[in-house]
Amino acid sequence: MTIKDLHAEIDGKNILKGINFEVHPGEVHAIMGPNGSGKSTLASAIVGRDYVSITQGQILYFGEDLTVLSPEERALKGIFLSFQYPVEIPGVSMVNFLREAVNEQRKYKGKGPMSPTNFLKLMREKKKLLGIDSALTNRSVNEGFSGGEKKKNEIFQMAILEPKLAILDETDSGLDIDALRTVANGVNALKKPDNATIVITHYQRLLNYIVPDYVHVLYKGKIIKSGDKELAFDLEEKGYDWLKEEYENSLNGSL
Amino acid sequence: MIVVEEKLPKHPDTRILERFDDGTGENIHPVLDRVRATALKDFKRLGIPAGKNERYRYTDVGKILDRPFVPLLHPHRRTFKVEEIFRCDIPTLDTLAFTVLNGFFFEEQETLVELPGGVLVGGLRQALKQVPQLAEAYLDKLSNTVNDGLVALNRAMATDGFFMYVPDGMVMDKPVQLVNLLKDDEDIMTQHRSLVILGKNAQAALLICDHALSEQKFISHGLMEVFVGENSAMEITKLQNEHNSMTDLSSLFIRQERNSRVRTNTISLHGGLIRNNLHVSLQGEGAENQAYGLFLIDRQQHVDNSVFIDHAAPHCFSNQLYKGVLDDEATGAFDGKILVRPYAQKTEAFQVNKNILLTDHAKMKTKPQLEIYADDVKCTHGATVGQLDEEALFYLRSRGIHEYEARMLLMYAFAHEVIREIKIDPLQDRIHELVDKRLRGELPRCHTCLVDYNK
Numbered sequence: 001m002t003i004k005d006l007h008a009e010i011d012g013k014n015i016l017k018g019i020n021f022e023v024h025p026g027e028v029h030a031i032m033g034p035n036g037s038g039k040s041t042l043a044s045a046i047v048g049r050d051y052v053s054i055t056q057g058q059i060l061y062f063g064e065d066l067t068v069l070s071p072e073e074r075a076l077k078g079i080f081l082s083f084q085y086p087v088e089i090p091g092v093s094m095v096n097f098l099r100e101a102v103n104e105q106r107k108y109k110g111k112g113p114m115s116p117t118n119f120l121k122l123m124r125e126k127k128k129l130l131g132i133d134s135a136l137t138n139r140s141v142n143e144g145f146s147g148g149e150k151k152k153n154e155i156f157q158m159a160i161l162e163p164k165l166a167i168l169d170e171t172d173s174g175l176d177i178d179a180l181r182t183v184a185n186g187v188n189a190l191k192k193p194d195n196a197t198i199v200i201t202h203y204q205r206l207l208n209y210i211v212p213d214y215v216h217v218l219y220k221g222k223i224i225k226s227g228d229k230e231l232a233f234d235l236e237e238k239g240y241d242w243l244k245e246e247y248e249n250s251l252n253g254s255l
Numbered sequence: 256m257i258v259v260e261e262k263l264p265k266h267p268d269t270r271i272l273e274r275f276d277d278g279t280g281e282n283i284h285p286v287l288d289r290v291r292a293t294a295l296k297d298f299k300r301l302g303i304p305a306g307k308n309e310r311y312r313y314t315d316v317g318k319i320l321d322r323p324f325v326p327l328l329h330p331h332r333r334t335f336k337v338e339e340i341f342r343c344d345i346p347t348l349d350t351l352a353f354t355v356l357n358g359f360f361f362e363e364q365e366t367l368v369e370l371p372g373g374v375l376v377g378g379l380r381q382a383l384k385q386v387p388q389l390a391e392a393y394l395d396k397l398s399n400t401v402n403d404g405l406v407a408l409n410r411a412m413a414t415d416g417f418f419m420y421v422p423d424g425m426v427m428d429k430p431v432q433l434v435n436l437l438k439d440d441e442d443i444m445t446q447h448r449s450l451v452i453l454g455k456n457a458q459a460a461l462l463i464c465d466h467a468l469s470e471q472k473f474i475s476h477g478l479m480e481v482f483v484g485e486n487s488a489m490e491i492t493k494l495q496n497e498h499n500s501m502t503d504l505s506s507l508f509i510r511q512e513r514n515s516r517v518r519t520n521t522i523s524l525h526g527g528l529i530r531n532n533l534h535v536s537l538q539g540e541g542a543e544n545q546a547y548g549l550f551l552i553d554r555q556q557h558v559d560n561s562v563f564i565d566h567a568a569p570h571c572f573s574n575q576l577y578k579g580v581l582d583d584e585a586t587g588a589f590d591g592k593i594l595v596r597p598y599a600q601k602t603e604a605f606q607v608n609k610n611i612l613l614t615d616h617a618k619m620k621t622k623p624q625l626e627i628y629a630d631d632v633k634c635t636h637g638a639t640v641g642q643l644d645e646e647a648l649f650y651l652r653s654r655g656i657h658e659y660e661a662r663m664l665l666m667y668a669f670a671h672e673v674i675r676e677i678k679i680d681p682l683q684d685r686i687h688e689l690v691d692k693r694l695r696g697e698l699p700r701c702h703t704c705l706v707d708y709n710k
Contacts, residue, residue, distance in 0.1 A: 047653055075655035083653075087646045091668025100664065101654040108655070140668075141650075157654065 001046075001066075001165055001196075007056035008045050015041040017221035018057070023165065023196045030199045030207055030232060033218035034240045039200045040084060042218070043169045047081045048074050061165070076108040078164030078195075082154035082171050089141040094153075097141050098123070098160055105161065126159040130186040148179035155186040162190070167198045172206035184209030204236035217243055281328070283414045284383040290395040294410030301404035313588035313620045314530050314559040316405055319502050324474055326412070327443040330359040349681075350432035350462060351376065357437055358445030358475070359415045367418070372425040375418070379450060382418035389420060393452055397480045397508035401534060406506050409446045409478045416447035416477070419461070423454035423484070430460035430490075430679050437475055437501075438468040449479040453487045455512075460490040460679055465505075465526075467497040476504040483515040485539060490518045492677055494686070497526040499554060506532040513539030513568075520677050521560065522686060523550035524693050529558045537564070537571040537599075544573045548589075549673040551693050553582035562591040562606075566599040566629075575606040578673050580666055580694075581617035592624040593634060600629050606636040611643060611669060643669075666694050 001023045008016040015038045023029055033039050044052045046059060048071040059066040066074055089097070102122070103113045114122070127134055132152055142150050151171055158166055168187065172180055187197065187210050199210055207215075207229065215231040216223045219240070224247045225231065235243070282288055303320055304311035353368075353376060354361040360378025367377035367385050375386065383390045398406055417433050437445065453459055467473055483489050495503055503526045511517055523529050535544050550558040564573045579587045589608045610619045623636040643665050651661035670690050677683040 049649065070658070071649060071652040072655050072657050072661075075653055081653055083650065087644070087650045089644075089647045089650065089665070089668060091671040092647075092651075092664050097651070097654070097656075097664070100651075100656050100660060104655045104657065104660070161654065 001062075002060040003057070004060070005057035006042075006045065006054065006059060008041060008052050008054045010041065010051055010053075014055075015052075015221055016045065019218075019221075019223060021216060021223060021226070023198060025164070025196055026193045027214065028191075028197045028199065028210060028212045030201065030212035030215045030229075031218055032201060032204075032215060032232065032235060034244075035202065037218045038221045039202075039218055040169055043081055043167050043198075043200055046074075046167060047071060047079060072104070075161075075163075076105060080158055080161060080163030080166045082151070082158060082166065082168040084170040084173065086142050086145075086150045086154055088143045088145070090143045092141050094137040094139060094141055095123075098137075098157065101157070101161060122160065126156060129189055130156055130159055131182055132156055132186075147174040148176065151175060151179065151183055152186070155183050155190075159186065159190055162195070164195050165198070166190075166195070167200065169200045170202065171199070172201055172203065180206065181209065204232045207232045219244060219247060281414075283380065284387075286383055286387065286391045286394060287380075287414065290399075291411050291414075293399070294395075294407050297399075298404055298407035298411050301402060301407050303408070304404050310403070310561055310590065311405075313586075313590070314528070314557065316504075316530070319474065319528065322472075323442065324444045324472070325441045327357055327439075327445050328412070328414070330357060331439060331443075350430045352432040352434060353377070353417060354434045354436060355415075355417055355447055355449075355477075357439060357443060358413070358447035358477075360417060361436075370427075372427075373422045374425060374427060375420040376431060377418055379416040379418045379448065380414065382420075382450070386420070389452065390418075390450065393480065393482055394450055395480070397482075397510055397534070397536065398448075398478055398506065400536075403506075403532070405476065405504065406478065406532070409448060409476045409506065412446040413448040413476075413478065417449035417451075417479075419449075419451045419459075421453045421457045421459050421487075424456045425454070426458040427460070430462050430682075432462045432464065435463065435465045435475070435477060436468055437466070437471075437473045437497075439471060439473075440469075442472040442474075444474040444476075446476050447478070449477070451479065451481040451489075453481075453483045453489055455484040455486055457484060457487040458489070461492070462679065462682060463491065463493045465493070465495045465497060465503055467501050470498060470500060472500045472502075474502040474504070476506070478506045479508065481507070481509045481517075483509065483511045483517055485512040486514045487512075488516045490520075490678055492520040492679065492682060493522065493531075495521075495523040495526050495529055496689070499525075499527045499556065501526050502528045504530045506534070508534045508536075509544070510536045510538055511542040511544060514541040515539065516543045516545075518545040518676065518678070519547065520673070521546075521548040522673075522690075523548075523552070523558050524689060525552075525556070526558070527556060529556075531558075531560050533560070533562045535562075535564045535573070537566050537573065538568055540568045540570045542568065542571045544571075545676065546573070546575045546577075547673045547676045548575075548577035549670055549690075550579045550587065551670065551690065552579070552585040552587065553696075555584050555586075557586045557588075559588040560590070562589075564591075564593050564604065566593070566595040566602045566604060569598065569600045569602070571599065572603045573605070575608075576673060576676075577608045578669060579610045579619060580613065580669065581610065581619055582613040584614070584616045586618045586620075588620040588622075589638070590622045590624075591636070592626065593636070595625075595627040595629050595632050595634065597628040600631045602629060602632040602634070604632070604634045608636075608638040609669075610638075610640045611666070612640060613642075663691075663694055667691060670694075
């Protein structure tokens, strides 16, 4: 995926002001930044939320313009978002929801629906792989789930759908250390040479478990610094202020 | 073709009485005749509820009755066999089925059917002859308590219907099914009334299916009184699956004694105009009532549910959950009233009404009312009219589920909250299936009716 000079606004307010970066198969990218820097907006723009309007720039995915596609088309092409706040959907059972999603994906690839036996087998395998409580799938989607259960459920869906590009939006927020480990181990277990992950986070903590190849710092709608995993350690140690300062100074200098 | 406009008197009420006049004087049975005579006076006093009547504000009954129809006072001669035109298409449902055709009990045998344990089921006229003491003790003891002209009209006109008696201690293992069929060559108006009596420590389930088998502009009003004795349990599921020219009026009265439990499920899948009155009287301490309703309508259909829960004893519990999905230009109304009388302390009463409008043209009126005269009670009510949850819709789409399917899943989930309360399993499955088909627009009428139309 290539993002070129991406500008986007919400309710007429500029949030993203020229984002550039590339993600290749097999890579893990971390996007860090203080609150309000535009991290979630970037994720929303990639998956196609209608309240984010792209005013300039491109999102190319295997050379194809993503922004003209519906959210479901993007999903079928292999893009997956682990939501920061997964919505509760009472009355829609996890099983029906996932079977529907799996079969839509199969239809897209020209295959017939998966047999109920194979589907149950698939769910069992993925639960075992992630070490997830089996009772989770007997309930309605996210209904009454704890914060940790909701995040585990996101990763479980990711395991079932096997996306090419997974975006984890603040997947670590509100998790205790055990839940964090489960989630991170899950993400690592799903890593393959042909898929990529973008980890959006405020804290460095998650990156101890999911080790990024690249770290980007987002501030005021722009990537102000990119580096390797060491950058994340610097941020943990020194906070964001030194980077903000450096950025503001560079702006002043250029004036 | 020359259309002769019928000349209508100015006042629709007198017109209706004139139309019925030849039938009201007929002697059927002394008990019923007395009821009808009293009710006729009530009707003359009350008239047809018009727009100014608060309880009928959203459904203009006067307008419906202001068009030509044929009041059916005696059964028309049948030119068909019921079993040839109708077969319930819930194949796994093992019920004891009875039929009311055009408002008259369809008799296969002269006497009431006697089931194990002394349960009696049959036609109301037959019950009046066979067990007059029962009929006299209960008939019209609930429906006479309301000031409702439409109810009075039924009480004055109805001469037959369904009867069921479950003696003390009898727990029925199979549900009883009452199929209300309409089929005629004319635009008939039918009035029928039913009586259901459960003794103490008894248990029963009743499934009522309203079907129209021909496309006339039928007007049907079914009234039912249900008496539930101490410590007894009853589940009543009403399934309305008719057509767009149909007017289906129903009035269900329930009286509950001490520690009794009653659950009603009113499922309206199709009908031109549907008005359901539910009147529950909690007369004994510790009685519990659950009232569930679901309607799915489109085009210019109209569904109006009017619920009245009367807490007349302490420590009673009531819960109402009514949900509606409205498409196209459909209109709906919900009017739910909870009355807590001064001595009904420790009452718990809840009411929820949720509606989804799928278009800008669909309209829903909802009116919750609490009237509380006791000080130690717990009562809540809530009503919503809105669209599908956009967040949930996006979540489903982001997993690759197409928008249409995602909407279906959400609407199905919305309906599920009511359907899961139906405790007769095969029926629950069947209604799930019907609702799914209905939401997908694959259920213009029920299968059986389609078969018949095609003949």
